[in-house]
Amino acid sequence: METLYADVILPLALAPLSFEVGPELSTTIVVGSGVSVPLGENKLYTGIVCRLHHNRPPYKRIRTITAIVRSEPLASIGQIALWEWMARYYMCTEGEIMRAALPSLLKPSAANDELFAERVFTLGKEQMLRLSSKIEDEGSLHTALEALLPRRKAQYRTMIQIVEAIGTDRLFDGGATPRSAVNASSVLINKLLEDGLIERFEREYSPLYDIAALRRAATLTPLQSEALAKVRESLSRNRTTLLHGITASGKTELYIHLAAEILSQGGSVLYLIPELAITEQLIERLRSAFGNGLSIYHSKMTPRARTEMYIKLSRSEGGEIVVGTRSAILLPLNNLRLIIVDEEHDRSFKQEDPAPRFSARDVAVWMAHNLGCATLLGSATPSLESFYNAYTGRYGYVWLGERYGEARLPQVVISDTIKSAKRGERKGHINKELADAIRTALADHRQVILFQNRRGFAPYVECPSCGWTPRCPHCGVTLTYYKKGNRLRCNLCGHAEDSPHRCPACHEGELLPQGFGTEKIEESVAELFPEARVARLDGDIASSATRLRATIHQFESGETDILVGTQMITKGFDFSGVAVVGVLNADNLLSRPDFRAEERTFQTLVQITGRAGRADSNGVTVIQTSQPESYTIIQAAKSDYLSMAKCQLRDREAFGYPPFTRLISLTLRDGSAELVYRGARELAARLRELIGSGVTDAHAPAVSHVADTYIMQIMVRIERSDSPSDIKGLIRSAVGEFGRNKLYRRISVTINVDPQ
Numbered sequence: 001m002e003t004l005y006a007d008v009i010l011p012l013a014l015a016p017l018s019f020e021v022g023p024e025l026s027t028t029i030v031v032g033s034g035v036s037v038p039l040g041e042n043k044l045y046t047g048i049v050c051r052l053h054h055n056r057p058p059y060k061r062i063r064t065i066t067a068i069v070r071s072e073p074l075a076s077i078g079q080i081a082l083w084e085w086m087a088r089y090y091m092c093t094e095g096e097i098m099r100a101a102l103p104s105l106l107k108p109s110a111a112n113d114e115l116f117a118e119r120v121f122t123l124g125k126e127q128m129l130r131l132s133s134k135i136e137d138e139g140s141l142h143t144a145l146e147a148l149l150p151r152r153k154a155q156y157r158t159m160i161q162i163v164e165a166i167g168t169d170r171l172f173d174g175g176a177t178p179r180s181a182v183n184a185s186s187v188l189i190n191k192l193l194e195d196g197l198i199e200r201f202e203r204e205y206s207p208l209y210d211i212a213a214l215r216r217a218a219t220l221t222p223l224q225s226e227a228l229a230k231v232r233e234s235l236s237r238n239r240t241t242l243l244h245g246i247t248a249s250g251k252t253e254l255y256i257h258l259a260a261e262i263l264s265q266g267g268s269v270l271y272l273i274p275e276l277a278i279t280e281q282l283i284e285r286l287r288s289a290f291g292n293g294l295s296i297y298h299s300k301m302t303p304r305a306r307t308e309m310y311i312k313l314s315r316s317e318g319g320e321i322v323v324g325t326r327s328a329i330l331l332p333l334n335n336l337r338l339i340i341v342d343e344e345h346d347r348s349f350k351q352e353d354p355a356p357r358f359s360a361r362d363v364a365v366w367m368a369h370n371l372g373c374a375t376l377l378g379s380a381t382p383s384l385e386s387f388y389n390a391y392t393g394r395y396g397y398v399w400l401g402e403r404y405g406e407a408r409l410p411q412v413v414i415s416d417t418i419k420s421a422k423r424g425e426r427k428g429h430i431n432k433e434l435a436d437a438i439r440t441a442l443a444d445h446r447q448v449i450l451f452q453n454r455r456g457f458a459p460y461v462e463c464p465s466c467g468w469t470p471r472c473p474h475c476g477v478t479l480t481y482y483k484k485g486n487r488l489r490c491n492l493c494g495h496a497e498d499s500p501h502r503c504p505a506c507h508e509g510e511l512l513p514q515g516f517g518t519e520k521i522e523e524s525v526a527e528l529f530p531e532a533r534v535a536r537l538d539g540d541i542a543s544s545a546t547r548l549r550a551t552i553h554q555f556e557s558g559e560t561d562i563l564v565g566t567q568m569i570t571k572g573f574d575f576s577g578v579a580v581v582g583v584l585n586a587d588n589l590l591s592r593p594d595f596r597a598e599e600r601t602f603q604t605l606v607q608i609t610g611r612a613g614r615a616d617s618n619g620v621t622v623i624q625t626s627q628p629e630s631y632t633i634i635q636a637a638k639s640d641y642l643s644m645a646k647c648q649l650r651d652r653e654a655f656g657y658p659p660f661t662r663l664i665s666l667t668l669r670d671g672s673a674e675l676v677y678r679g680a681r682e683l684a685a686r687l688r689e690l691i692g693s694g695v696t697d698a699h700a701p702a703v704s705h706v707a708d709t710y711i712m713q714i715m716v717r718i719e720r721s722d723s724p725s726d727i728k729g730l731i732r733s734a735v736g737e738f739g740r741n742k743l744y745r746r747i748s749v750t751i752n753v754d755p756q
């Protein structure tokens, strides 16, 4: 018999290592098996088998796998293929991908620890509820409900909940719901049990315990149906398709219909959403469409819940629908037929830290072409990369250009802040145009959203006599002034201090707030419109989940009239009461030092504009700016995506930026400014020797000093005529060399492929 070898992915920054498979394991081991292996003197590691073969590895001493630690494979062959591609493409190790993919309780580790053993994962039993066999049709159900209604309202409501959770299609032939899906006290459940209305039983956590089936979906309009047919056709031909539909055109309805079709054929669906503070509305909508079959995967899940979901999914044969943020792309979904990437332009699909620095959107596209699923990218403001891919025919493209129902895109007014100030028409950072619109909306009992992308009261304070500005002692940025508590705070590292009254530099001037943030807008709006109820929604509020929910709920139910917020309110908000949206200062969107600044400004403005008039034709958006002649602002005001794309793509091509080239950034960090500066220059020089002119000089990024760490960057540009894998190989060897250099060993170097 030929000797069998296994390549094993270990939770280390190493390529997979090879081990011999003893004859006693050779019949049970498979790709994806969790195994323990000896490493070093007497250490045991756990890892996952990624390849089985008969080629003797070129090591002197080949060690043997100690044991298979779980009988079920931990990853499928498709997942392993994905991990290997991701490691190559994103220049990290398979171990790093594995660490991101597996829930912590299943994570291989150093030492053959107990956690990895089988018994921990025998999933518990699950309590289930179904209607009692006494209730055998609609008639007897109604009789039972009517008997409860007069005096036992709480029981009545619980009963209704159970009926809804089970769903009408299997209600009278044994259909059941997990107890956990019913939000009622055990007292209430016990009463229903005593009355013989329901029955309780236990069952093993099993895959497909609740097949997701479509329960509720809107009837599509003719235009939407036509778009859906095109999407369906395009997905079967191109695999990846871009659905470009304006805000409130019904993209989400299309996703629901498409997902339901796949589910009814037994396929699984992955629905990726950006990391938004505000997702409840969307989740509610998907839940009412798919019931308890909808799995929700997010970063705040407990390790136990994550592990259970991972195992449940890996045992399932299909028919699953999971909605989740970027890391859900790594879940073990069998028979995965469709990936939806909602708001595909959103930068939160890219993980920046820690490794793997992957883009879930781009991974989804790879999966469509290599693992046989279809990927639908959707947005009102597609990324230029996706748009260009659609334009050149690599992706299919479907356009949905009308809002649903009576809704129309709002009227957009560009309001010149400089002119307005000269005419004396600007009060509390609000020009007359915006103030008038707000006044009209309030008189009509409609709502207003005001957008300012800076938190706090003022972005900085300054001494009027000497110009001194307090800066964070740990970072290279100015401190933000908060009027509440008279504090200065660093938005990067959290450092906070009392704001000095008198300037500590010249001991002359009194420090004055400069510029304006959400806290200040909230204050001046309350002064200008004393009759209005004003609330604020920004990162400071959202740090408490309860306050966040309360603020949204109050706005939704009309208890507040004006909501002042940051970026957070630009997406996912679907409130029909909003008549006016105001952008207080579009300038600071445009002035970011980034080649994507114009594209992002356009996206943000169009998304904010999209919050107005979602249910009628009376929406107004006012964009305040000192650059009313800016192309991007004019294009955004007209929602003219094509002009923006043409303009920006022309610039990107002329200056050699994506999508015409690819970028890889190298970031060096160390506590010594001098060392990191010297190291970065030397590494850049070496890279240029190897790769040529596509390597920039080492440079400090806009924020070059964070939490006492100094940062330098090098950018490598890959032309379309170059081979990306060759260049990645050269970068890897230069960085390896650099890491072995005694002088620079302590500098941390991170590589980011396709930085956002």
Ligand code: ADP
Pocket: 218, 219, 220, 221, 224, 245, 246, 247, 248, 249, 250, 251, 252, 253, 254, 404, 574
């Ligand atoms: P998008 O995802 O493109 O922003 P949505 O799917 O959120 O658009 O649709 C906007 C609003 O219009 C939502 O409140 C949605 O429920 C409603 N809507 C869209 N299409 C339909 C339809 N065919 N029937 C009923 N309501 C619809």
Ligand code: ZN
Pocket: 463, 464, 465, 466, 467, 468, 503, 504, 505, 506, 507, 508, 509
């Ligand atoms: Zn001073």
Ligand code: ZN
Pocket: 472, 473, 474, 475, 490, 491, 492, 493, 494, 495, 707
């Ligand atoms: Zn700081």
